[in-house]
Amino acid sequence: MVNAVATIISTVASTATVVVIVALIRRCRVVRKKMKKKIVKKVLEEIEKKNREMQASNAVEDVAIEVGPVETFLNQILNEKPMRFSSEQLAACTRNYSSELGSGGYGVVYKGELPNGLLVAAKVLKVSSMNRKVQEAFMAEIGTIGRTYHVHLVRLYGFCFDASTKALVYEFLENGSLEKYLYGGDEGSTTSTRLEWGTLHGIAVGTAKGIRYLHEECQQRIVHYDIKPANILLTADYTPKVADFGLARLGERENTHMSLTGGGRGTPGYAAPELWMAMPASEKCDVYSFGMVLFEILGRRRNYDPCLEGESKEWFPRWVWEKYEQGEIEHVVSCSCDGIVGGADREKAEIMCKVALWCVQFQPSARPTMSSVVRMLEGEMPIVPPVNPFHYLMESGGGSTSSGLWSGTYQSSSRDTAGAELSPVG
């Protein structure tokens, strides 16, 4: 009897267990189905949201313009990133071009703000007629800058290319150009901020790294052709970024840039001799210009200053060479860099001096590559004593040639060589 009861209980218990398990399995299935539904719903919502966002951005990018052959190219570029603005959108984001940041050979630069709060600088190009050269330059700029990212290069966010407005929209750099920190810049843009020597040294190294990237590291090698303090922009914490690479082929520049025989590239005083002597140009043009910038950083002055007569200081680079040759490099350092205090800073200034002298060698092959420049400036590479970069000037007649070099009117002579074989790296 007891056994029979036990058997019944055990049977009931196992039946109940089976029922509970079946119920649990069913419940699990229901929960899983519900969860699946929820997940699918969420994914669908996400996709829909993404689609809506894409449609919105396409609406911005798909503004129709009537510019014919350029259209195809620009549409290709659009897939790579930079955003297309209509002239109305550009006017809105610059508050009707109300805040001017400065102007240069290509046009006026205005401060602006995108709807998401991002600050921009819009360079409105002065292109009266849509000639082929201008179209090509515009494409070159978007094509190169749009796909070139580096911490020491100014980012291109977008462009405007319609019948009434051609403009490039860049990231905004809070501290403007290096120019105004070296010698006050253009009238009205003077600054009372005096940069410390360490900051200036950092700017030199960062700029060199930006140019090195253009020459040696990015997909398509880019020669800037217009390295100068005005094209070195500074972030809020004075990180330098090279601006305006890719603009070299723009034909319609105003007369702030002398018309150079080498094809209208570069700015007098910074442009390498081969650019105004109808000789083949290469990335070594930028090395030369960077050397000229280094002198200006060392001296915190324009290289050519006719007001500074005596001790041949009128043209600073040659004065630096003379001091170096006479074993008085110390004189340059203490005279020019009054912010220098420690021995390490002095050493950096001497290095900068020597690197500048190598960079401005007459022969392009005697100038170092930008990667060597970076390594020398960072003290990672010994520097061979520089040879005279200016003997071609000195041999052909003293003072007047300095201003000739500045204005780009110096004429070549058959004896123009300057120790190519002694180059630190070539």
Ligand SMILES: Nc1ncnc2c1ncn2[C@@H]1O[C@H](COP(=O)(O)OP(=O)(O)OP(=O)(O)O)[C@@H](O)[C@H]1O
């Ligand atoms: N992205 C930017 N952010 C902040 N300020 C800028 C920006 N781009 C340009 N500027 C300001 O506008 C000024 C003019 O720049 P622009 O490039 O037109 O002339 P430039 O550099 O003197 O000559 P170039 O035409 O040879 O480049 C600069 O010196 C700088 O002060």
Ligand SMILES: [Mg+2]
């Ligand atoms: Mg510029």
